[in-house]
Amino acid sequence: MGRYKEFDKEAVLHKAMLVFWKKGYEAASIPDLLEAMDLSRSSLYETFGDKQTLYIEAINWYKKWKQAKRDILVNATSAKSGIRQYFEIHIDSALDGESPKGCLITNAAVGMDSPDEQLNALIRERFDELEKSFYELLRKGQETGEIMPEKDIKTLSYLLSNLNHSINIVAKVKGDRSKMQQMIDMVMELI
C-alpha cells in the first residue's frame, strides 16, 4: 500500500466552502481556493475532480454544517418559542462578522444562470426542507392546541421560510438587528 492522504478532507472542504461563500462561484478562482485550502493543484484535482464538483461538495458540506440550526425547529417542544429561537440564531449568524454574510445556498440560488441540474435540485431541496421544518413544527403546535386549528399553517410556513431568505439578503447590504427582530415579532402575531 502507498501513503495515505496527508490532509483532512473535511477540513479543506470547509475552507473551500468559505471561499465560495465569500466570493461566489465565478469569482472564486482556483488559486484562491488553493491558497485557502493550502493544497497543491494536483491534490485538489485528484481529490475533488474539478471546480464544479468541489462547489457541489462544498454546498453539501455547508448543509451538514448548518444542520444544527434547523434541528432547533425539529426538536422544539413549543412551536412559537422554537421559531423565535430559530430566528434569533439565524439573525445572529447572518450579522456575524466572522463568517461571510448571507447564506451560501441563497447565494447559489441567485447566482445561477442556466443552472446545472444537480445544483438546482440541491437548492430547491434545501428551500423545501426549511419550509417543511416550519410546517412540521406548526402542525405539532396545532395538535397540542398551542396553535388555533383554523390557522393556515401551510402559508405561514411559506412566509417564515421567505423571511429566512430575505434576512440572508438584507444582511449582505445593511444589517439592522432590531429591525429584523421587530419584523419577526410582528409576524409572530399571525401564529
Place this chain on the structure above:
Amino acid sequence: MGRYKEFDKEAVLHKAMLVFWKKGYEAASIPDLLEAMDLSRSSLYETFGDKQTLYIEAINWYKKWKQAKRDILVNATSAKSGIRQYFEIHIDSALDGESPKGCLITNAAVGMDSPDEQLNALIRERFDELEKSFYELLRKGQETGEIMPEKDIKTLSYLLSNLNHSINIVAKVKGDRSKMQQMIDMVMELI
C-alpha cells in the same frame, strides 16, 4: 464635424442590462455583451469606458426602467389596494418567462464580494427607497384613517420590502404564484 453615433445608447444599454441580469456580473463576458448589443469592442469601450462602468450604468438604467412599478406605491390613493396592486404586478413580473427571473439589483446585492463603493451605495439606496415608498403609503393610510393609528407602520414597511426581496429569490428556483399571493394575503391581515 464627423459622423454621429449610429446606435441608440439607451437601446444598447438596455440590451447590456438584460445580459447582466440574466448571467450576473462575472459570468457576463465582453463577447456576450457585444453580441447582445451588436456593437464592436471599440464602440463599447469608447462609449461606456469599461465593464464595471457599464454595469453601474446598466443598474441605473434598470432602476429607471422599473420605476413605473414603484410609482404604483407613490400614486395609490388607498394604501391597502396600492400594496396589493404592487405585489400583484411584482409577482407577475418575477414569474414572467420573458424577462430574466428575479431582480437585477437583488442579484447585484447577493453577488457582491468586496463591493465597489458606488455599487454598494446604489443597492442600499434602492432598498431604502422601496421601504420608504411602502412607509409613505402606509403613513398616508394612517392619516386618512384607513389604517389604525396604533399600527407599527415602520416595521410593516420593512416587512413588506423584505417580502419583495424574497419573492425575487424564490422566483429564481421555483415560482408558485398562488403561494406567493396567499402569503401577501396573510400579511395584509397585519395592516
Place this chain on the structure above:
DNA sequence: CACATTCTGGAACGACTGTTCCATAAAATT
C-alpha cells in the same frame, strides 16, 4: 471635392482562467 471628425472592425495584448501531466518525494507493505 477636400477636409475634419468619429465610428468601426479586427488584430493584438498580457494576465488569468480551469485543467492536465509528469517526475519526484513520501509513506506503507513485504
Place this chain on the structure above:
DNA sequence: AATTTTATGGAACAGTCGTTCCAGAATGTG
C-alpha cells in the same frame, strides 16, 4: 532495505478574460 502505491509540487496547456490600439470606412462640414 526493497518495492509498491500514492500524494506532491511545479511546469505547461489551450482557452478566455478585459482591455488597448490602429488603420480604414463612414459621415459630417466648408
